[in-house]
Amino acid sequence: MTTLTIGVIYVAGILFSVVYTVYGLGGSATTVSVSYGATVSICGIVAGQPTQHIQCWRNGQLFDVYSDISFESIAGGRDLFCGIRSGGSSLVCWSPDLIPKRLYYNETVTLSKLAIGDSQICSITNRTGSNVDCWRDREGFSTQNGRFQSISSGLGFTCGIQANNTYGIICFGTNSELASSIQSEFINFRMLNVAVGGNHACGVNSTGFLICRGNNDYRQIEVPNHQPFEFSALALGLNHTCALRRLNNSVICWGGGGGIMSDYELDISFESIVAGLDFTCGLTTNNLSVICWGEGWVRNGSFPLGFELPLRSILPGPCVQSGCVHCGMYTQSDTLCSGSGSICKPCDLDSLSSPVSPLSPPLPPNASRSSPSRPLRRGLLAFAIVGSIGIFAGVCTVVYCWWTGVCCGNKKIHNSVQPTITNTTHNGSQFSNSSPVSRSSTIRRQASRAFRRQRSGTSSKHADREEEFTFADLALATNNFSHENKIGAGSFGVVYKGKLLDGREVAIKRGETSQKAKKFQEKESAFDSELAFLSRLHHKHLVRLVGYCEEREEKLLVYEYMKNGALYDHLHDKKNVDKNSSLLNSWKMRIKIALDAARGIEYLHNYAVPPIIHRDIKSSNILLDTNWVARVSDFGLSLMGPESESEHRPAKAAGTVGYIDPEYYGLNVVTAKSDVYGLGVVMLELLTGKRAIFKSNDDTNDGAPISLVDYAVPAIISGELTNALDKRVRPPEVNEAEAVELMAYTAMHCVKLEGRERPTMTDIVANLERALSLCDDSHGSISSDQISIISE
Known part of the structure; x- marks a missing residue:
């Protein structure tokens, strides 16, 4: 690979990483939804399954919805939640009794950007002009024309961003007075996104600042101090506002009238957030689980703040069949979508901004409208910096090849026994590789390393040392796997303490027998893995395998007993x-x-x-x-x-x-x-x-x-x-x-x-x-x- 190629790849990799950020809005459909009212339901589109079906949690119970049908997005409102089927041809909704009702079906005019606020349901269609169609409580929600690129719904009104963005936002609904009032408060701003709450709305404008307008009885529109484009996603409840930070995807909330949500911060990375009336939920980046917080969450469900719902891993975005040409796709798309589609990365809000429109606030006196936009200048600067780094890396590669002789086939041999030493200052703020290692430390390390090589023994297979037990033997040893003998759980089953007929105390891991086929396959894989590895691993700091049992569907492993536990x-x-x-x-x-x-x-x-x-x-x-x-x-x-x-x-x-x-x-x-x-x-x-x-x-x-x-x-x-x-x-x-x-x-x-x-x-x-x-x-x-x- 040439030096120039290395530099180009390096530059491209950096630029690609800069583009990515999360862009999901509360009040609009994502892969997580919250419905409220008589009961609270949290639903999500399950990841890693052949069908991207919906799983919900309600009153401590889990249930699947249409397990054989894939959905691309869902949203919730008062006593209902809805989902758009993959491909956008159908809209299906469920009431509290979980009886489904199909509100829309059209193979040609498909739906996207579903938004539910209270009981009204709206979606953008792909018909010419990207209209917004609405169902239920249709008064004030007739079809809206004008090429909408996003919508969000609150209590009695919906707001959207038009593609040409000649106005700030367009609002409409049964609560026409509030809709008109909020629309008028955004008329002087060019907005990149919008999220609607109970009776207020927020969005990021073209200069990157978060603006909130509407009712402020609970200080829900008093935006904290922030940097341009600091926030990438919003979730608005009845009287609180939450925002997702662009830098680390942590969440900050405000409003709520002095309750839990007032100046509340959650230092967990989220992929998206969505709000109910008086609480908010987020999809974590770490394991794609859902956690919720807020006054309503504690009051209605008697669950602690940050309680992790027992839902399966949830998709971070819809699985789509079209290519992700704008901002790339998630690296795990194939796994998360189980081979049926890709998850496109949301584009940066920064990349959506463009030169100021005539209706935007006036520029400072010393600014020029003909000058490049902020994003362009930032992009050019980033390109210049990263390009310089790429060139420098290329030069270093050439020097290294010449010095080591690798490029000429004359590879130099270096002493690799002594490890590189990392130096830190006392406060840990700096690291370098320049400090010499102390002689005593080097001698001790090399001596101990040689000694470890001798004492570690061989890792060759010793399958003949493992005993094969009958299921009856192990049932007898554990008093028929009684609850009193249970001491823990492992990767594929429950662990019991047992005493063999010869008096040996052992720990017996029994695979779960009540799981479905896929879980059974996972159990088999874990059993085979442990048996294969432990039969050839013998070291005093690894738990020793005594034997195993395979009878019909029963799979058990027998280990030496660790008296002092975990x-x-x-x-x-x-x-x-x-x-x-x-x-x-x-x-x-x-x-x-x-x-x-x-x-x-x-x-x-x-x-x-x-x-x-x-x-x-x-x-x-x-x-x-x-x-x-x-x-x-x-x-x-x-x-x-x-x-x-x-x-x-x-x-x-x-x-x-x-x-x-x-x-x-x-x-x-x-x-x-x-x-x-x-x-x-x-x-x-x-x-x-x-x-x-x-x-x-x-x-x-x-x-x-x-x-x-x-x-x-x-x-x-x-x-x-x-x-x-x-x-x-x-x-x-x-x-x-x-x-x-x-x-x-x-x-x-x-x-x-x-x-x-x-x-x-x-x-x-x-x-x-x-x-x-x-x-x-x-x-x-x-x-x-x-x-x-x-x-x-």
Whole structure:
């Protein structure tokens, strides 16, 4: 590949990443809907299924709607929700009794941009002029002509943006007085989008600022200070407003008359948000789940703020058959749409703006209307900057090829034994690769690495060592799988404590037998995966497989029993809140457990042949034996990894929320660095005592969900680690403080967003060995430039 080609690809990749942002509106159809009234229903279009059908949650119950029919968008109102079938030919609505009614059918004139406000239903049609047609409560909702590009509905009125955008917005409906009033308040603005609430409306104008007009009894139109194009999506309720930030897709809400929604922020990344009367729901980026918050949510459903609904993963956008020519498509489209269509990325609002129209507010005296628009100038500047970077990268490539001799076939050999050392300042604000590693640290690392290679043993297959049990044997061992013997759950079933006839205590994992065909196939895959991997993996920090049972549909695995249970229970179970309730409440023991787990994972990555990626590293999969030695368990999601760290393999995202590598989740490409991320979260759990995802008010288990990574990393970077440490453990002594700091910096590097910036398991083991040794002595202080970090 030529240098010029490399530069062009680099530039194109950067420009593509700049374009993407979320553009979804409350009051308009997305893939999530909220209906309110006698009951509250939250519905979504299910991802990853052969049909993109609708699943709903109501009063704690789940139900599927038309499981054999695909829908592209849904919206909800008072006591109803509706969906447009894939292709736009039909509009189907459901009342509270779930009896469907088809309101529209036309194979030629199709529908898009569905909007429901209270009881009126409107949609844009593809007939000439992009008209808006409405159903139910039609007074004031006759067909509106004028090439509408988007619409949104509130209580008794609907507003839309016209394609030529000669006016701010067009509003119409039964509440004609309010519609006219709001329309007149936007007449001097060129709007890029609009969202309608109970009796107010908001939208982003061509200069990127959010403007709200209408009723302000609850301060719902008092927009917080913000930067141009800071907000990309809106959701408006009866008396509150929520907006999605463009930079990190977090949510901010205001209004609500001093209640929960007043100046409420949720630091979770969302794909889209949608509002009910007095609460809002969002589709999370992390695992495409739905969470809700607001006064009405707590009052009507008696559920905590940020409660994650048990819906399946929901599509982030409609699956369409046409190509995504404007702003590209989601990288996971094929998986999310199950091969039937693509999910197009929404275009930036910034890209929708253009030179100022004659009806826009006057420009400042020193501005020129003939000058390029802000987006154009920004684009040219970005192109110039990124182009320069691309050229620089190309030059560096040529220099590298010449210096190493790779381009000429004379490859230089370099010493790769000693890892690159990452240097950080005391506050963690800078990183470089220039600091020399200390001689003692290098000797210790190399000696320990050689020793680990000897003690890790072989990874060859030992299938003859595993016993085959009968189902009757295992039923007898577990008292017929009684509830009293249940001790947990794994990747494909429930785990029971058992006692074999020869007196051995074991843990028996039994696959669920009541699942449907697809779940049964998943169970089979997990069973086969664990059996295949554990039959050839033998290491003191991996849970040992004793045997298995396969009889008809019954599939069971038998493991050695881990007397002291899962790390998760010791850190988070209410029984262990007391400071003296667990041996784990010492910093030395917590560092040792992290080291044990790291050694187990290092064996999987470096010494198993072929290498193995666990894919579900979390505290509940780290078990403690009689001697409190930590062992990694549950290989139901494991995959054979690439032969080298630089390689990767495509794989559908799997794992547990809070521990999933964000790069893996976003790109569906798994590497050994995905396990590194999971272990980094576990180390943060050991340091802080908090769950991977916890509530802002941990004592009462309510409040907004918070990611442990987002909570702990800023504290480590700012030098305020002490404030974040688990208070159940006494404050670390001088030597322990150094060890804890070393473990914290290691964890911080493990949870970097990009896998290439994370350390290898070998370096993590080296750092934790050093941290453990520091608990026994105090040979001077640690500075972060002594941390062993390799990035690729």
